[in-house]
Amino acid sequence: MKIPITQSKEWHILQEDLGEVDFFEKGNNYQFLAILKKTKFNNYLYLPYGPIAKDREAFHNALKNLKALAKKHHCDFIRIEPFDEKFQNYLPNNAKKSHNLNPELTWILDLNGQDESVNKKLPSRLLRYHKKMAANHLEIIKSKDPEDIDHLLKLQRELASKKGINTFSKQYLKTELMQPFSTLYLMKYTNPENSHSEIVAAGLVFDDKDTRYNLQGAQSDLGRKLHATGILTIQLILDAKAKNLKYFDFWGIAPEGAPSTHPWAGFTNFKKMFDGETLKHTGTYDIVLNPVRYKVYKILRRLNRMAR
Numbered sequence: 001m002k003i004p005i006t007q008s009k010e011w012h013i014l015q016e017d018l019g020e021v022d023f024f025e026k027g028n029n030y031q032f033l034a035i036l037k038k039t040k041f042n043n044y045l046y047l048p049y050g051p052i053a054k055d056r057e058a059f060h061n062a063l064k065n066l067k068a069l070a071k072k073h074h075c076d077f078i079r080i081e082p083f084d085e086k087f088q089n090y091l092p093n094n095a096k097k098s099h100n101l102n103p104e105l106t107w108i109l110d111l112n113g114q115d116e117s118v119n120k121k122l123p124s125r126l127l128r129y130h131k132k133m134a135a136n137h138l139e140i141i142k143s144k145d146p147e148d149i150d151h152l153l154k155l156q157r158e159l160a161s162k163k164g165i166n167t168f169s170k171q172y173l174k175t176e177l178m179q180p181f182s183t184l185y186l187m188k189y190t191n192p193e194n195s196h197s198e199i200v201a202a203g204l205v206f207d208d209k210d211t212r213y214n215l216q217g218a219q220s221d222l223g224r225k226l227h228a229t230g231i232l233t234i235q236l237i238l239d240a241k242a243k244n245l246k247y248f249d250f251w252g253i254a255p256e257g258a259p260s261t262h263p264w265a266g267f268t269n270f271k272k273m274f275d276g277e278t279l280k281h282t283g284t285y286d287i288v289l290n291p292v293r294y295k296v297y298k299i300l301r302r303l304n305r306m307a308r
Helices: 009-017 056-072 085-090 115-119 124-131 146-163 170-177 221-225 228-242 265-271 291-307
Strands: 022-027 030-038 043-047 075-080 095-097 105-110 138-143 182-190 197-207 211-219 247-252 277-280 285-288
Touching: 009 022, 009 030, 009 170, 022 056, 030 056, 030 075, 043 056, 056 075, 056 085, 056 285, 075 291, 115 228, 124 228, 138 228, 146 170, 146 182, 146 197, 146 211, 170 182, 170 197, 182 221, 182 228, 197 221, 197 228, 211 228, 221 228, 228 247, 285 291
Parallel strands: 043 075, 211 247
Antiparallel strands: 022 030, 030 043, 075 285, 095 285, 105 247, 105 277, 138 182, 182 197, 197 211
């Protein structure tokens, strides 16, 4: 059974470093990482892309232990996101569909095979830009220095101000970079006329035993003109292949047939330039333990969003 990085022991350590209260359990044919979330309205357990289970029986054994854990910590529901879409058929009757927190669809590039076969899956135009990188005064830097996270944060905040989206805090991103599975990539451009250098794109990737996850990234307006993200993505993939990883996970994409106004439309078009395939997850569901308090929670959440 595939264990995504968000349900791994390593992610458990990250949560502890972030100051979260979480619970990691590995049982017979199942595994889960549950994070205790406390709101103004109630408590609940959240399992990013979890729990992981081999079959229906193991899945329900995991849910049984999760319910006991939730009861102990006075939780009104358990928010799950089973990684494999087949588990949609195994959901209990008290499971309610919730807004997806992690993407239900993602784009996966298979890195198995010879280097030449993998290169054929990459956009030829971006490969040409990658080969001309030095001639175009671009340089890629790999970093584990937590202070370098400022470059990513700056670019993300510029993007967020235009798109009206939220970003993670500096401390959150620094803590992610400090994990052994993380690497920060920076794209530096040096102006040949005045020798001024600046970071025009950045990406933070996470590696487990077989997959590289491309979770965090952004570029400047200048970076867009220089095709910085495309060139950087090529490097991320080539380095993943060099590490003998089997897959490159581009993360979320929009549903098939989504309108051009979908917030992920541009990202999806870019990701699908690469010869990958769609991976469908179950989606986010709430296992309701206290129906009355859960109903009140949903009403209060809706009112709170309206007020904001």
